[in-house]
Amino acid sequence: MSDFLPWTEDDAARRIRIPEPDDDKYTRGVLGIITGSEQYPGAAVLGVEAALRTGVGMVRYLGGERAGDLVLQRRPEAVLGNGRVQAWLIGSGTDAAHPEPRSAGWVDAALAQNLPTVLDGGAIERVRDTGGPTVITPHYRELGRVLGVDPAEIASDAGGWARRASDALGVTVLLKGSRTYVCGGGIELSVTGAPAWTATAGAGDALGGILGALVATHADSDAAELARLAATAALIHGLAAERASGGGPFTILDLAAAVPATIAQLLR
Numbered sequence: 040m041s042d043f044l045p046w047t048e049d050d051a052a053r054r055i056r057i058p059e060p061d062d063d064k065y066t067r068g069v070l071g072i073i074t075g076s077e078q079y080p081g082a083a084v085l086g087v088e089a090a091l092r093t094g095v096g097m098v099r100y101l102g103g104e105r106a107g108d109l110v111l112q113r114r115p116e117a118v119l120g121n122g123r124v125q126a127w128l129i130g131s132g133t134d135a136a137h138p139e140p141r142s143a144g145w146v147d148a149a150l151a152q153n154l155p156t157v158l159d160g161g162a163i164e165r166v167r168d169t170g171g172p173t174v175i176t177p178h179y180r181e182l183g184r185v186l187g188v189d190p191a192e193i194a195s196d197a198g199g200w201a202r203r204a205s206d207a208l209g210v211t212v213l214l215k216g217s218r219t220y221v222c223g224g225g226i227e228l229s230v231t232g233a234p235a236w237t238a239t240a241g242a243g244d245a246l247g248g249i250l251g252a253l254v255a256t257h258a259d260s261d262a263a264e265l266a267r268l269a270a271t272a273a274l275i276h277g278l279a280a281e282r283a284s285g286g287g288p289f290t291i292l293d294l295a296a297a298v299p300a301t302i303a304q305l306l307r
């Protein structure tokens with residue numbers, strides 16, 4: 040898909056909102072996160088960690104008791120409970136086939152706010168219930184499920200399917216893989232360069248956190264701007280992976296820990 044423009048480090052640097060002297064935690068942007076489940080509490084920890092490392096005024100976390108405890112143990116900066124937010128990150132570490140009643144209620148309420156929203160994991164299947172600017176972050180199987188298409192077919196023409204999905208669903212699509220394709224609002228971008236060591240469980244949960252933080256700090260974004268933010272998230276994710284890797288394996292908490300220096304480098 041030659042139409043997809045490669046997103047560069049300079050492009051990404053322009054999408055980092057640098058705090059100003061008169062900013063406070065609310066004017067910087069608050070990200071609401073509804074992720075994790077009894078089965079996958081770790082996804083909540085990884086998303087919150089990555090969001091805070093990307094830079095955001097506050098993270099409000101809503102989820103099950105176990106995931107909430109783990110999130111707080113790892114990141115006491117996170118605020119548990121409902122409240123006003125500028126954007127939502129929903130669904131990493133959840134299973135659409137087995138929704139947890141308490142979280143499902145929060146998801147319904149969040150979607151009804153029509154705020155900028157990132158849908159990941161099990162919440163991608165709620166894409167037709169969103170009214171605000173929305174970006175979905177599927178891998179091939181997740182996009183296959185939402186479109187009713189064989190994932191092998193998606194893999195054979197990932198850019199084409201990202202475009203078709205964006206057109207059909209009316210949202211911005213970030214389709215994950217060794218090359219990530221982003222489509223939305225007439226913008227088509229691609230991001231490469233992450234080491235193949237990134238193919239490890241939890242990498243996508245961290246990407247969701249990075250993107251959620253970028254969206255919360257640019258809360259007036261339309262579909263095209265969401266596409267630019269999504270490509271920026273993928274680029275930061277890949278550069279942080281490379282920094283964490285240094286040529287070898289790494290964990291996703293290592294990737295998250297590398298995000299602040301990655302952003303500082305982009306801004307230099």
Ligand SMILES: NC(=O)C1=CN([C@@H]2O[C@H](COP(=O)(O)OP(=O)(O)OC[C@H]3O[C@@H](n4cnc5c(N)ncnc54)[C@H](OP(=O)(O)O)[C@@H]3O)[C@@H](O)[C@H]2O)[C@@H](O)CC1
Nearest residue numbers: 079080081082131132133134160161180181240241243244
């Ligand atoms: N730390 C956390 O909390 C983490 C939480 N996570 C969360 O998990 C949720 C589900 O995400 P996912 O991408 O794994 O789900 P999904 O697309 O349904 O894939 C299932 C497919 O995989 C395949 N498969 C399974 N085992 C296989 C094997 N050994 N070798 C080969 N194939 C194998 C299986 O095939 P089958 O066994 O049926 O043949 C099926 O096709 C999501 O919410 C995510 O956020 C993750 O991010 C990880 C870290």
Ligand SMILES: Nc1ncnc2c1ncn2[C@@H]1O[C@H](COP(=O)(O)OP(=O)(O)O)[C@@H](O)[C@H]1O
Nearest residue numbers: 178215216217233235237238240241242243244
């Ligand atoms: N071979 C690869 N090379 C580079 N990056 C990859 C590769 N495979 C996966 N990734 C990246 O790793 C992440 C995997 O996300 P995902 O499939 O949602 O995993 P998980 O659900 O385990 O978190 C995505 O950001 C994707 O672009």
